[in-house]
Amino acid sequence: MATISWLLKVLLLLAITCLIADDATATRELLPIQPGFNLTLRLETSGGLVDCWNALTELKSCSNEIVLFFINGQTDIGPACCQAVRMITQHCWPAMLTSLGFTAEEGNILNGYCDSFGPAASPSVQPAPMGVFGLSS
Numbered sequence: 366m367a368t369i370s371w372l373l374k375v376l377l378l379l380a381i382t383c384l385i386a387d388d389a390t391a392t393r394e395l396l397p398i399q400p401g402f403n404l405t406l407r408l409e410t411s412g413g414l415v416d417c418w419n420a421l422t423e424l425k426s427c428s429n430e431i432v433l434f435f436i437n438g439q440t441d442i443g444p445a446c447c448q449a450v451r452m453i454t455q456h457c458w459p460a461m462l463t464s465l466g467f468t469a470e471e472g473n474i475l476n477g478y479c480d481s482f483g484p485a486a487s488p489s490v491q492p493a494p495m496g497v498f499g500l501s502s
Contacts, residue, residue, distance in 0.1 A: 417457035423449035424465075435471060440478070447479035 424431075427446035433439045453461045454476055462472035 413456065416452060420449040420452035420457065421461070424453060431475065434475070434478070442475075442478065442482070444482070447482045450475055450479045 423445055427443065427449065430442045430446050434442055450462075454472070458464070462475065463469055467475070
């Protein structure tokens with residue numbers, strides 16, 4: 366009788382161990398990836414998101430210019446910095462400047478300065494007139 370009792374205890378312990386091991390390794394099935402969730406394609410086609418992050422990085426690199434603009438009144442904010450400010454406030458996250466610690470008034474002043482500064486104009490190349498360098502047609 367003692368061996369039967371001992372055998373039942375061992376079998377019960379073995380059954381409980383198997384149930385615990387089964388629950389511990391149980392996983393859920395992953396949902397199939399839907400066609401609209403192609404991350405690579407979304408990142409390639411949504412250049413705006415990449416442009417916004419690039420502008421934020423540029424804004425970080427020109428933060429000294431912005432701080433000096435407000436502290437000393439120096440108007441040495443470069444075109445790349447102003448382009449980043451315009452990109453962020455007009456196309457990406459309008460409230461980003463306040464999130465970075467600038468007041469709404471400072472954000473408006475910075476926007477006003479950069480808007481008056483205008484977009485960086487690319488120089489136009491004029492063709493050289495004929496006869497320059499001693500060449501005739």
